Amino acid sequence: MIEVMIESEKIKIGLVEDQFLFRKGIRAILESNPKLTVVFETGVGYDIDRQLNEHSTTPDVLLVDLCLPQDKNHYPYGGMEVTKTVRSKFPDIKILILSVHNEHNFIADLIRHGAHGYLIKDADPQEVIDAILAVHTRGAFINNYTLSAIQQSEVKIIKTQNKNTLKNNDEKLSRREIEILQLICEQMKTEEIANRLFISIKTVNGHRNNLLQKTGARNAAGLVTYAVRHRLYTVD
Template sequence: MTNILIADDHAMFADGIASILKNEDSIKVVGRCLDGPSVIDFLKSNTVDILLLDVNLPGMSGIDVCKEVTANFKSTKVLAISMFNEESFVTEILNNGAMGYILKNTGREELFLAIDTVLSGKSYFSDDVTQTIMKGLMKQRTASKKSQPELPKISRRETEVLGLIMKEFTTQEIADQLFISLKTVESHRSNLLAKLNARNTAGLVRIAMENNLIPKEEG
């Protein structure tokens, strides 16, 4: 038996979902919530396998709810539902733990499929949503490239130093690891600050991560 909680402030829509699911023997709608806080409350005293979560909840947004749920109720999987096929909504809630994203015009067959898929631990996305995400990934790339049309080329040694900075090593430690002088590392740091147009270490790290300057290795 799969316990499902519906979180949507549109009563009519919540009813619709519930009536669709009602006919399925293996599924039980254990509750309905109209806002974020009541979802959290409900989960504290009930077992829920799948949370059908509207992204655009009033008050506490769906994103925050999702974050909270995946952090504190690990046995509950979130399947996001939204009226909008907006790239920002999709990526945002996926980055906060949702296992799937479907649109409100989804038919009953696809709804069941999505629920089963998410329930089995896999992720599910409507085809339209998938398209949107792929486009979004590209847009994000080109947009970030436009904002900083050409950031100066970072040399091999500077890249090394930057990588070690991101690993929280101090200048002295970096010097030791690279077998060069403290002063040399300071030179590289200084050049990095100038090239990346950063004021301090924080900016160095942020810009490096935003522009994917340091290939991350597995550790």
């Protein structure tokens, strides 16, 4: 039996990419998946708030190129600026950055400012689809490379912080919250965490909300950054 998804049930994607051929190519790849539909695309990011406000359908996930054209005043307005604007004005939209750059500092800074994931442009098409599904269902896509980038960046911050400060921050979290935080770092879904710990989904969501409030993180990716910074989770 062939399962047909209703259009309204599909994950709605927006593309912010200035390279026309790449944008059309990735659109074709995404729309070949029955779970996804592209509802918005643009080649510039500097008026992303206006474009999203004027568009009839708000995307669930934005795929954003890190390097985009300057704004009309010739100021840089790339993926970082788009991330800040969208996180401020459209907090429910998930942001997945696409880039040719793989420098750790780029990745860690974007995650700290609210991006939900980061992919290199030569990623396998299936990885792009997996990343979209991950940020939509789990709130973050943190592959091993991104996790390593966060860890290396946070090591520099850790060295400048007082150990007592780190300890005091950790004491804000209960043992159960730390346990759930570590499972979030493992990219487990809410239902999977509930099953692992023999608790309800509602309880997991309650702990997740407490974690966001206590840590000041913007999203699940921010929780991973917090966990790495406070040595509650490390890359093997």
